[in-house]
Amino acid sequence: MTLTLIALDQPTSDFAAVFTRNAFPGAPIILGRQRLAESSLGAIIINNKISNVCAPGGSDAAEKISTATAAILGLDSSQILPSSTGIIGWTLPTEAMISALPAAASQLQADSILPAAEGIVTTDLYPKIRSVSLGEGRIVGIAKGAGMTEPNLATMLVYILTDLAVPRDTLRTMLQSAVDQSFNRISIDSDTSTSDTVALISSGTVTSNVSLRAFGDALNEICRDLAEDVVRNGEGVRHVIRTTVTGAKDNEFAHLTGKAVVNAPLFKCAVAGNDPNVGRLVQAIGRFLGNLPDQVDASALRLTMGGHAIFANGVFQLNPTKEIALVEHLKQAELYSSAPTADGVFTPPVDYPTHERCVEIGIEIGSGPGQAIVIGGDLTHEYVTENADYRS
Amino acid sequence: MTLTLIALDQPTSDFAAVFTRNAFPGAPIILGRQRLAESSLGAIIINNKISNVCAPGGSDAAEKISTATAAILGLDSSQILPSSTGIIGWTLPTEAMISALPAAASQLQADSILPAAEGIVTTDLYPKIRSVSLGEGRIVGIAKGAGMTEPNLATMLVYILTDLAVPRDTLRTMLQSAVDQSFNRISIDSDTSTSDTVALISSGTVTSNVSLRAFGDALNEICRDLAEDVVRNGEGVRHVIRTTVTGAKDNEFAHLTGKAVVNAPLFKCAVAGNDPNVGRLVQAIGRFLGNLPDQVDASALRLTMGGHAIFANGVFQLNPTKEIALVEHLKQAELYSSAPTADGVFTPPVDYPTHERCVEIGIEIGSGPGQAIVIGGDLTHEYVTENADYRS
Known part of the structure; x- marks a missing residue:
């Protein structure tokens, strides 16, 4: 199992997320929906191999990992979004994961998103990163596929980060629209994962005069490209x-x-x-x-x-x-x-x-x-x- | 290509058929729907390898084969139901098929339905026959699968014959009901063929006191068993x-x-x-x-x-x-x-x-x-x- 930690320099109120429509969502999805009502988000903690879906004690496990992550980063557990992907039905090794959190935190760096893109994969053959520069800022997204992938969304975890300042409500409207035109228009195998997540987080540190329309176009481009990447790296896909x-x-x-x-x-x-x-x-x-x-x-x-x-x-x-x-x-x-x-x-x-x-x-x-x-x-x-x- | 001819001793007014719901039905399906309005049916002529779907001149080809079959049997072309299965889009070799009809007619016999069950297959591994005896009569059905098989119905041709006298309207109601509980409840691969056909024909020669309810039950049993046979012989099916x-x-x-x-x-x-x-x-x-x-x-x-x-x-x-x-x-x-x-x-x-x-x-x-x-x-x-x- 790989633990991947994405932490902001400062918590932000400007974040958005879209989750699976599967009627049996994983514990991190149930928790993630609650997080949307919180005032700010500071970090995302992601594990692969086990998806924490319908496992006994799954919600407690997701909360414990959030709490432990928050403690290391000096945040409140409500500011942590947990994500899990992998086998459905198995129980997370919570204690072992918590023991491994300090090592994950010590590897935080601001140079490259490649380690995160590599960390979240399961059966993917290669990491998927797309980025668009816009004014003085940038949008960068990473994704994992690669099977159980139809609309709403996929066994798909996507994290999109930007330093461009966009308010929460606008981010959420734009993300839903971008997802509808991208991740909801792909299918590897018509199966729909119980863990699908697309999150979009703005640190708000760049407040240049980029128009919302230009931001929306760039976001759509990132989502369309990542969606096609997910298909191109779909399980067994040769065409x-x-x-x-x-x-x-x-x-x-x-x-x-x-x-x-x-x-x-x-x-x-x-x-x-x-x-x-x-x-x-x-x-x-x-x-x-x-x-x-x-x-x-x-x-x-x-x-x-x-x-x-x-x-x-x-x-x-x-x-x-x-x-x-x-x-x-x-x-x-x-x-x-x-x-x-x-x-x-x-x-x-x-x-x-x-x-x-x-x-x-x-x-x-x-x-x-x-x-x-x-x-x-x-x-x-x-x-x-x-x-x-x-x-x- | 194999031509299979099923001919009644005498044309009957008591026949029923259910066809695919695919929006691009084959020419034999379009013709078959018209045949349901005719007063009697005398024979079915079936070919495999080419399904005669959306091919240029497909309806003419199906009519010509009906006419040639009728001429050999001393019937009217409106009394012939043509059926085709196989590759979609290719054109039937109409002249060669008409030349082969006399040989097919010369092999007509009343001993066994096995040659017909063997003749209609494409990728099937084995012939499928089910039969139920009822009073002094019998119902016997044959089926081909084996891929492009979901509801409405399957790349599936099924012919069910009985000597028990059941009037046309009752036959049609009973067949639709039996199909809904059997062939519409199976799926090999979620694909739906353009040629699916289930036909039920009563010669009416046995008028013993078998109740309609007993007849319906036996028909349901035949359809359920043949439907499961189709799945068990579905393309690549191992479970x-x-x-x-x-x-x-x-x-x-x-x-x-x-x-x-x-x-x-x-x-x-x-x-x-x-x-x-x-x-x-x-x-x-x-x-x-x-x-x-x-x-x-x-x-x-x-x-x-x-x-x-x-x-x-x-x-x-x-x-x-x-x-x-x-x-x-x-x-x-x-x-x-x-x-x-x-x-x-x-x-x-x-x-x-x-x-x-x-x-x-x-x-x-x-x-x-x-x-x-x-x-x-x-x-x-x-x-x-x-x-x-x-x-x-």
Whole structure:
């Protein structure tokens, strides 16, 4: 287990957080929701390996760790946000964690966020950091993935720090909006973690004349980039699939259409095999439309893959030359080739992503102004290897 | 490609069919819906390999094959139900199929339905037949799976024949009811085929005093058994997962809760690895409950696996002895061991299911009288192998 401590020079009243919508949230989530009502926040203490969800005595454990962290930093326990990720159901080794806190505090430094980005990972292959400079200040965010990742949010912990002064209420509105357009528009596997957290903290030390609009744009950029990073490093992901949905009734309809595609196992498997099986793409969209209470006119649907028209006027638009181009598009978007060891174990070889290309799916519904970009991954042997015996 | 012809001795007015709800149905489905309005049905002509979905000229192809089949049998084309399954988007080789029809007709026989059950398969490992004798008559059904299988219905073709006289309207009501409790309560991979069909045909030759209730019960039994057969022979399935949901607000709520579990990739992977990762089970239920518009009291949830209590009063009920028993339950339900060849290809070795045991999940929600049994499979390397390059 790694303990990661993020401490502010001074507690701040300007902080925001968005948590999982899972109905069985972890103890740190329950506590974190209470912290939103506190007047200030001074530090975040994060552990990996065990998520402290529905474990006997879980709330007490989270409180004890907050109290011990506060004592070391000269803060009140109400100023500490605890976060946990890892196995669901196991009990935190509270005493051992408290014993390790002084060492974590002694390593606090102001030079780099990389150790924190490295400390919070579980099955991630590499740390994820995004940063935007703005006027005389900066926004920097770190994230962990990498499975149990759908909307609301993911087994995903994201911490975004800024020195730019933005008041609490504005931070909270902006964070929810940024999350809706980023972390809520990705899916590794359609599962939703019990521990998802995105926190945003402003130290307020830089009060230059950066507009709130510029701040919001930069925050959206950080969240979108980190969200795509989470998918690119999703468990077993070898292709990132980006669906751009347009012409929907409204944005939410477009969002759900994209989700239906990136969560369709058969299409995800086809992408893994560099197989442009567009029939499975149409199946996935047709399943979504067919399950709606109101009948949708599906005849206006137009699909592209890698910019090539593949479906229009109710029939496929395919020929052998186009099929070859589609296979090439899929191969270009592959992060690495799949290869098992002699005993059938598939292991991802990448330390950092080899490129940032996506399998590009265009979905024009032809019934309104709604649009959304939804990002997901393929379904691979590496995903099954990772998840058929993660605990053992 | 295999052509399978099922012909009645005499056309009958007593027939019923339920089709996919996918918004992009195949041409045979569109034609099949029209056939329901016809006065009689005389034969079904089925091909595998190509599903005739959204292919240019698909409706014409289905009509031509109906007409050619009718000509050979001395029927009208309106009395023929065409069915197709296989790759979506490809065009049927209509002329070659018409040339092969006389050979298919010459093989018609009244001894056994086994050749038909064998003829309709695609990736199925074995034919699926269920039969119930009733008074002086009988109901016999055949089914194909094996992927793209969720509700409404599955890449699933099911043909149920009976000599017992039951009028058309009653047949149709009974079939919809039986399908709702069987084929709509299974999921291999949450995908929904564009070609799903369940047809029920009564020749009406036996008019013994079998009650409609007894007939309905036998039909339900056939459908339930065939539905479980479809899952047990689902693509890559090594464990059948049976969720028994009780105490829900209503039956539909129970149904959706069960679906949320059997469609949760991380839990399915854990089952594949004989890993009783009950945290992922709680996550899956919590995701479903957390996404509902109304808040649900999750504190009354009680879970069992293999009859062992694993969750109650908001916390896990686990200990090392129980974990060993849970692993044993999973191993007992395994259909075969997973083993790759030297080049990493996983191939299911079974010709027929080795047993009929399930991973038994009990979910008591504690808020009402609703209940449902929902059946699904695990997520395995064999599934990925089968679907990453099915077309090639």
